[in-house]
Amino acid sequence: MSTPQWQREWQSSITDPATLIDTLGLDPALLEPAHQAARLFTLRVPQAYLARMRPGDPHDPLLRQVLPLGTETEDTPGFTDDPVGDGASLHAGGVIHKYHGRALLIATGACAINCRYCFRRHFPYAEANASTGQWREALAYLRADPSIEEVILSGGDPLSLNDRRLSQLAEGLAAIPHLRRLRIHSRLPVVLPNRVDEALLDWLTGHHLQPVMVIHANHPNELGEDVAEAMQRLADRGVRLFNQAVLLRGVNDHADTLAGLSERLFTIGVQPYYLHLLDRVEGAAHFEVYETEATTLMRQITARLPGYLLPRLVREVPGEPAKVPIPV
Ligand SMILES: *Cc1c(COP(=O)(O)O)cnc(C)c1O
Numbered sequence: 141m142s143t144p145q146w147q148r149e150w151q152s153s154i155t156d157p158a159t160l161i162d163t164l165g166l167d168p169a170l171l172e173p174a175h176q177a178a179r180l181f182t183l184r185v186p187q188a189y190l191a192r193m194r195p196g197d198p199h200d201p202l203l204r205q206v207l208p209l210g211t212e213t214e215d216t217p218g219f220t221d222d223p224v225g226d227g228a229s230l231h232a233g234g235v236i237h238k239y240h241g242r243a244l245l246i247a248t249g250a251c252a253i254n255c256r257y258c259f260r261r262h263f264p265y266a267e268a269n270a271s272t273g274q275w276r277e278a279l280a281y282l283r284a285d286p287s288i289e290e291v292i293l294s295g296g297d298p299l300s301l302n303d304r305r306l307s308q309l310a311e312g313l314a315a316i317p318h319l320r321r322l323r324i325h326s327r328l329p330v331v332l333p334n335r336v337d338e339a340l341l342d343w344l345t346g347h348h349l350q351p352v353m354v355i356h357a358n359h360p361n362e363l364g365e366d367v368a369e370a371m372q373r374l375a376d377r378g379v380r381l382f383n384q385a386v387l388l389r390g391v392n393d394h395a396d397t398l399a400g401l402s403e404r405l406f407t408i409g410v411q412p413y414y415l416h417l418l419d420r421v422e423g424a425a426h427f428e429v430y431e432t433e434a435t436t437l438m439r440q441i442t443a444r445l446p447g448y449l450l451p452r453l454v455r456e457v458p459g460e461p462a463k464v465p466i467p468v
């Protein structure tokens with residue numbers, strides 16, 4: 141069988157800071173700190189995502205999300221390696237079951253892009269991921285708890301697994317009588333939209349479970365025509381589409397940007413869902429937008445947008461039964 145197009149694109153991703161800095165014609169002084177920070181969490185950027193950055197602009201909002209900076213190597217009080225308490229609720233087979241009715245599966249540790257602000261940048265993936273052993277342990281956990289109605293494939297990025305393994309999983313899930321929905325949390329349709337191919341659509345929609353896709357885009361510039369076409373392919377097969385974003389300093393901390401993101405999402409058929417306050421993970425302190433600024437931004441977009449284009453501003457608090465809404 142030939143290698144799918146998306147896997148060839150994956151293999152041509154940029155992983156060397158020098159290539160990123162050269163390609164965009166950026167100041168070579170960025171290189172040394174980038175190398176150092178990339179040792180803590182490697183650089184990874186697909187070409188399709190790079191293509192949407194403005195050459196020569198060190199403040200480009202897409203570049204900011206992937207360029208390793210020297211400041212990542214500094215300690216900041218209050219920023220830890222497991223800010224959302226995943227370690228405490230992780231079950232065998234890579235299942236995280238924190239919320240009623242929904243269980244999240246750490247399907248894999250791999251991602252197509254390494255986002256510098258990622259709260260899982262220190263997560264022990266090698267020890268905990270569900271795909272080892274043909275999903276047996278994860279499926280057993282889900283089967284044993286009839287209160288679970290929805291399975292969320294997460295990671296890492298679940299769509300970095302190949303379609304053979306994912307269809308094995310979908311088949312196993314569809315055979316569990318109490319499950320009703322299959323939800324995917326993925327950034328791949330945004331950063332490498334050719335991932336949304338026929339093989340993916342087949343396992344995602346080829347059973348009675350209702351398919352839901354929650355993509356992750358933070359800035360309207362991330363949503364080019366190639367992404368719009370990928371969303372159309374999903375919508376044509378009945379997949380319900382939502383977006384979650386993270387509020388990030390220097391990326392989307394302006395009302396114009398947030399409003400533009402919601403508008404662009406709606407144009408391409410995606411419902412804004414969550415706007416997350418940054419999880420306070422080591423190495424990401426420079427991305428933090430304080431809660432008072434966040435609520436000001438929310439009030440500004442509330443005054444500009446129809447209610448259905450407003451994401452919910454939330455924070456993840458360990459031990460809470462759901463994402464915690466921030467009063468605006
Ligand atoms: C965020 C999250 C979910 C999904 O929450 P929703 O509010 O349904 O989107 C489920 N499980 C875990 C562990 C989560 O972190």
Ligand code: SF4
Pocket residue numbers: 250251252253254255258259260295296297327356
């Ligand atoms: S794609 Fe998601 S899981 Fe992967 S690095 Fe980015 S934010 Fe983290």
